[in-house]
Amino acid sequence: xxxxxxxxxxxxxxxxxxxxxxxxxxxxxxxxxxxxxxxxxxxxxxxxxxxxxxxxxxxxxxxxxxxxxxxxxxxxxxxxxxxxxxxxxxxxxxxxxxxxxxxxxxxxxxxxxxxxxxxxxxxxxxxxxxxxxxxxxxxxxx
Numbered sequence: 001x002x003x004x005x006x007x008x009x010x011x012x013x014x015x016x017x018x019x020x021x022x023x024x025x026x027x028x029x030x031x032x033x034x035x036x037x038x039x040x041x042x043x044x045x046x047x048x049x050x051x052x053x054x055x056x057x058x059x060x061x062x063x064x065x066x067x068x069x070x071x072x073x074x075x076x077x078x079x080x081x082x083x084x085x086x087x088x089x090x091x092x093x094x095x096x097x098x099x100x101x102x103x104x105x106x107x108x109x110x111x112x113x114x115x116x117x118x119x120x121x122x123x124x125x126x127x128x129x130x131x132x133x134x135x136x137x138x139x140x141x142x
Contacts, residue, residue, distance in 0.1 A: 003068030006082060009113055010061030013089065016054050016096055016107075033099035046095075053092035060085030079121055086118035 016030050030050060037046045060081045067078025093111040097104050
């Protein structure tokens with residue numbers, strides 16, 4: 001089930017591509033404006049960063065979902081892929097937020113889902129490596 005959710009979350013990021021998902025007035029996606037990058041970079045550089053972030057986000061969420069669905073090469077790597085995808089997604093929303101059409105608030109659940117996934121998987125990773133692994137003692141000692 002979670003695998004399908006990750007794949008769905010990957011596909012919903014297509015809405016950031018201009019015209020990627022039709023809206024009521026036909027205008028959806030990202031205008032190319034970025035509150036974060038516009039003052040430092042010109043429009044083509046900002047656009048390239050946005051495209052790389054959206055492509056990486058989709059690729060890694062899709063890989064995470066396929067891993068959860070049991071694809072052999074990705075099965076043991078789904079957590080890492082999803083952590084990377086979540087971080088890329090949050091960076092993507094930070095870069096594109098003010099340029100999202102029709103209105104940025106329409107995309108509010110994107111960063112919420114990515115943030116929850118990221119925090120949840122990082123806590124899981126921390127528990128797995130710090131708490132759940134018991135130190136092994138030599139036989140006859142302790």
